[in-house]
Amino acid sequence: MQGSAGKYRYLKLPTGTVASRSKPLVAAKAGANGYTNGELFACDRDPLVEFATMKQHIVISAVGGDRVGMVHDLAKAVTDCGGSISESRMTSLGSEFAMLLLVTGNWHTLAKLEGEFKKLGDASGMNIQLRRTEARAARNDMLPYSIDVVCLDQSGIVAGLSGFFSQRGVDIAELSTRSYAAAHTGAPMFSVQLIVNVPSRLHIGVLREEFMDFCDHLNLDAIFEPVKS
DSSP: EEEEEETTOOOOOOOOOOOOEEEEEEEEETTGGOTTOOOOOOOOSSHHHHHSSOOOOEEEEEEEEOOOOHHHHHHHHHHHHTTTEEEEEEETTTEEEEEEEEEOOOHHHHHHHHHHHHHHHHHHHEEEEEEOEEEEEETEEEEEEEEEEEOOOTTTHHHHHHHHHHHTTTTTEEEEEEEEETTTTOEEEEEEEEEEEEEEEEEEEHHHHHHHHHHHHOOOOOOEEEEEO
């Protein structure tokens, strides 16, 4: 039997329980508490409230002319909207400054962020992009390894390294590079730091040997070791 009481809708259940917005109706499991599929029962937890408070994730990338205060502007906007920065990468690239943030918050927080960062981008001239995402699932079938490579600066180093790992099904989790002049000779140098996730199906000794042979062929000095916790 359906009816209304004030502004609330209710449904009288077989047991006589009355359900309203304070006790939402949800489908019962087959045979649970005597109900069958299709029947409803009162629940103490509102699924709409649970969805609104559930932790959600958004990736924010921002690039703009390097200046004092850029990090503060973005971090303050996140805080003012009720968000939390879980992970971040920030660096100067030429005369630009680039930021990559993973921000967490509830649904309302992320909606506010999308609006506020559009205003911030328009006002500051920064190129800001936002993309909803989900928490990264744990990879128990992968083993993390750290790799450091140093060599004379030459073209194609990153393409060669990434190709080596891609062909073997090894995931690159992080990669950073830097060009610099050698301390005494002034020779142009290039360094690469990587974190790779090696599938447990691969024999690590064989992979390391193949990688060192690859580096010797290209005159790269390299270190390949497990990530230290």
